[in-house]
Amino acid sequence: MILGLFTTITAIAGSTHGKVFQHLSELPLDLMTFDFIVSGGGTGGSVIASRLSENKAFNVLLIEAGPDTADQLGLSIPGWGLGKGTENPSQFIWNYESVPQEGWNGRKAGIPRGRGLGGSSAVNGMVYTRGSKDDYDNWARVTGDPGWSWNALRPYIRRSERWTPPAGGRNATGEYDPAVHGYMGRVETSLPWDGHLEHDIRTIRNAEIQKAEFPLVLDGNAGRSIGVTWMQSTIGNGTRSSAATAYLGDPVRKRGNLAILLNTQVLRVHPVVSSVRRLDIRTVEVISSDGGTAVKFTAKKELVLSGGVIGTPHILLNSGIGNRTELESLGVASILDLPDIGKGITEHVAANLVWDTVPLNTTTIDQDLAYAMWQQNRTGPLTATFTHQILWSKIPSSSTLFKEWKDPSTGTTSPHLELPLDAAQNAYLALLTPYSRGSLRLASSNPLLPPLIDLGLLTHPFDMAAIKEGVRIMKRFYSGPAWEGYITGFRGPDPDVLSNEEFEKRIRDNAITFYHPVGGSAMSKRGEKRGVVDGELKVKGVRGLRIVDASVFPYVLTAHTQAPVYILAERAADLILTSWGG
Numbered sequence: 001m002i003l004g005l006f007t008t009i010t011a012i013a014g015s016t017h018g019k020v021f022q023h024l025s026e027l028p029l030d031l032m033t034f035d036f037i038v039s040g041g042g043t044g045g046s047v048i049a050s051r052l053s054e055n056k057a058f059n060v061l062l063i064e065a066g067p068d069t070a071d072q073l074g075l076s077i078p079g080w081g082l083g084k085g086t087e088n089p090s091q092f093i094w095n096y097e098s099v100p101q102e103g104w105n106g107r108k109a110g111i112p113r114g115r116g117l118g119g120s121s122a123v124n125g126m127v128y129t130r131g132s133k134d135d136y137d138n139w140a141r142v143t144g145d146p147g148w149s150w151n152a153l154r155p156y157i158r159r160s161e162r163w164t165p166p167a168g169g170r171n172a173t174g175e176y177d178p179a180v181h182g183y184m185g186r187v188e189t190s191l192p193w194d195g196h197l198e199h200d201i202r203t204i205r206n207a208e209i210q211k212a213e214f215p216l217v218l219d220g221n222a223g224r225s226i227g228v229t230w231m232q233s234t235i236g237n238g239t240r241s242s243a244a245t246a247y248l249g250d251p252v253r254k255r256g257n258l259a260i261l262l263n264t265q266v267l268r269v270h271p272v273v274s275s276v277r278r279l280d281i282r283t284v285e286v287i288s289s290d291g292g293t294a295v296k297f298t299a300k301k302e303l304v305l306s307g308g309v310i311g312t313p314h315i316l317l318n319s320g321i322g323n324r325t326e327l328e329s330l331g332v333a334s335i336l337d338l339p340d341i342g343k344g345i346t347e348h349v350a351a352n353l354v355w356d357t358v359p360l361n362t363t364t365i366d367q368d369l370a371y372a373m374w375q376q377n378r379t380g381p382l383t384a385t386f387t388h389q390i391l392w393s394k395i396p397s398s399s400t401l402f403k404e405w406k407d408p409s410t411g412t413t414s415p416h417l418e419l420p421l422d423a424a425q426n427a428y429l430a431l432l433t434p435y436s437r438g439s440l441r442l443a444s445s446n447p448l449l450p451p452l453i454d455l456g457l458l459t460h461p462f463d464m465a466a467i468k469e470g471v472r473i474m475k476r477f478y479s480g481p482a483w484e485g486y487i488t489g490f491r492g493p494d495p496d497v498l499s500n501e502e503f504e505k506r507i508r509d510n511a512i513t514f515y516h517p518v519g520g521s522a523m524s525k526r527g528e529k530r531g532v533v534d535g536e537l538k539v540k541g542v543r544g545l546r547i548v549d550a551s552v553f554p555y556v557l558t559a560h561t562q563a564p565v566y567i568l569a570e571r572a573a574d575l576i577l578t579s580w581g582g
C-alpha cells in the first residue's frame with residue numbers, strides 16, 4: 001500500500017452520478033464533481049446522503065468502508081442477526097476491543113461497530129428508543145441552540161419514523177400511543193408480532209400493585225419512559241429496517257445526483273488551501289479497503305464526517321486534528337489543536353443479575369417452521385428480537401447517593417436505570433447515567449491501525465453505587481404477589497447479602513456494555529473552548545467540515561442510541577441544506 005502517493009481529484013461535472021460503486025477503481029475519477037462528500041455510510045451518514053440528494057441541485061458522494069448490506073438475508077431477518085444467512089459475517093463488523101478496563105478488573109470490552117451501508121443500524125439489536133425530553137432539552141442548553149430541544153425536534157422525530165402494525169397485523173391497541181409516532185417517515189418501527197406472554201401479564205399485574213414505583217407507561221417514546229414500557233423495534237413487515245434500507249433504497253440509489261462508493265476507507269481529511277487563516281477542510285484522502293493507492297476528493301461545499309463514535313475521532317486524529325502534544329509525540333503533524341477530540345466517551349455499563357424461577361413452559365422453536373413462516377408471510381418468531389417489555393427506573397432524589405454526588409441525570413423525565421425484561425434468569429441492569437468517561441487516542445501514525453480505546457467503564461465511584469441502588473430497586477420489582485409461582489429467589493449479586501468487596505468484584509467481573517458508546521467529538525456552544533463541534537455540528541475553528549453521528553453526543557442518552565442518531569441527522573440535514581439555500 002503506498003500511502004504517500006495520491007491522485008487528487010477536484011472533480012468536474014459528469015454523467016456517472018447515480019450509481020453504487022463497489023470499488024474505488026470503478027469510480028470515473030475525472031468525470032465527477034461533488035457539492036457534498038459524506039464520509040461513512042452508517043446510521044447518520046445514510047440520512048445525510050439521502051436528504052441532501054433530495055435536492056437535485058446538489059451532487060453528493062457517500063463513501064463507506066464496508067460493503068452493501070441490503071442483500072444480506074441474515075441481516076434482514078430480525079431473529080437471525082449477524083451470522084446465519086450472512087455472507088462472511090466479519091466483513092460487516094469493526095471488531096474493536098478496549099484496552100484493559102481498570103473498573104472491570106482488567107478485562108477488555110468488545111466494541112463492535114457496524115461496517116457497511118447502514119453502519120451499526122444494519123447489525124444492531126433493533127431496539128427503538130428515543131430518550132427523554134430532558135436529554136434533548138439539555139442538548140439545547142449545552143449548545144445554546146434551542147433547536148435541539150425535544151419540542152423543536154418533534155418534526156424530525158416524525159420525519160425519521162414510519163410506524164407500522166406488528167408483523168402479522170395483531171391488534172396492539174393499548175401498547176403504544178398513536179399520537180407520538182410518525183407515519184410518513186423512513187425508518188419502520190413496530191411492536192412484537194406475538195401477544196402477551198406470561199412475564200408480560202405478570203408485569204401488568206405488578207404495575208397495578210406497585211403502581212407508584214413501576215407503573216405501566218403507554219409509550220416509552222413520548223419523552224418520559226419511567227416505568228414499564230412495551231418494546232418498540234426498527235422492524236417493519238417482519239424485516240429489519242436499517243438506515244440503508246430506509247434511506248438508501250432503490251429509488252434513492254437511482255438518483256442521478258448521488259454516488260455511493262463502497263469498500264473504501266477514509267484515512268484523513270485535509271485543508272483545501274493550507275495558507276488561509278481559517279482552515280478550510282473539504283478534502284478526504286481515501287484508499288480501497290483491499291489496499292492500493294490513496295486518492296483525494298474535494299467537496300465544493302462541505303465535507304461531512306459520519307464515521308461513528310470510533311471512526312470519526314480516529315479520522316480527525318489521523319489528520320492532525322486533536323491534542324497537539326499527543327499527536328506530535330506520535331509523529332503526526334498537527335494542523336489544529338482541538339484537545340477534546342477523542343475525549344469524554346460514555347457508554348451504558350450493565351450488571352448481570354440472576355433470579356431463580358419455577359421451570360417455565362418454554363417451547364423450543366422449530367427453526368425450519370419459523371423460517372417457512374417468515375418466507376410465506378413475514379410473521380412468526382423470526383420477526384422478533386429478544387424482549388417484549390423494558391423497565392426504566394429512576395433512583396429517588398431522596399437517595400443518600402445524591403448527598404455524595406450531584407445527580408448526573410438530565411432531569412425528571414430521565415431514568416437512571418434500564419432492565420430489559422426478557423429473562424429474569426439472566427438479566428442485565430444497565431446504568432444509563434454513568435459518570436465514568438472514556439477516551440480514544442492513536443496507537444500510531446498509521447491510519448490503518450485501530451486506535452486505543454478506553455471506555456473508562458466503572459471508574460467513577462458513583463457508577464458502582466448507582467448499580468448497587470439499582471439492584472435493590474430491581475429486587476423490589478420482582479417481589480410481591482404478581483411474581484408468586486414464577487420468581488422463587490434472587491441469586492444476586494445481592495448487596496444486602498455480600499460484603500461491599502464481594503459485591504463489587506462480582507459486578508466488575510461480569511459487567512457487559514450495551515454497545516452504546518457515544519462522544520469523542522462532543523457538541524458545545526459556539527466560541528466555547530470545550531467540545532469539538534458547535535450547535536450546527538461544524539468543527540470548531542474550521543470551515544467546510546461538519547460531523548453527523550453519535551460522536552457529537554455530549555453524553556450518552558437514556559436510550560439505545562440509534563433513534564437519537566436518526567433524529568440528530570434529520571435536523572443536521574436541514575441545517576446543511578439551509579446553509580446552502582437548499
Ligand SMILES: Cc1cc2nc3c(=O)[nH]c(=O)nc-3n(C[C@H](O)[C@H](O)[C@H](O)COP(=O)(O)OP(=O)(O)OC[C@H]3O[C@@H](n4cnc5c(N)ncnc54)[C@H](O)[C@@H]3O)c2cc1C
Binds near residue numbers: 039045114129549
Ligand atoms: C451490535 C450492536 C447492537 C446495537 N443495538 C442497538 C439497539 O438495539 N438499539 C439501538 O438504538 N442502538 C443499538 N446500537 C447502537 C446504535 O446502532 C449506534 O449507536 C448507532 O447506529 C450509531 O450510528 P452512527 O451513525 O454514529 O455510526 P454507525 O452507524 O456505526 O456508522 C458509521 C459508519 O462509518 C463507517 N466508517 C467508519 N470509519 C470509516 C472510515 N474511516 N472510512 C469510511 N467509512 C468509515 C462505518 O463502516 C459505518 O458504516 C447497537 C450497536 C451495535 C454495534
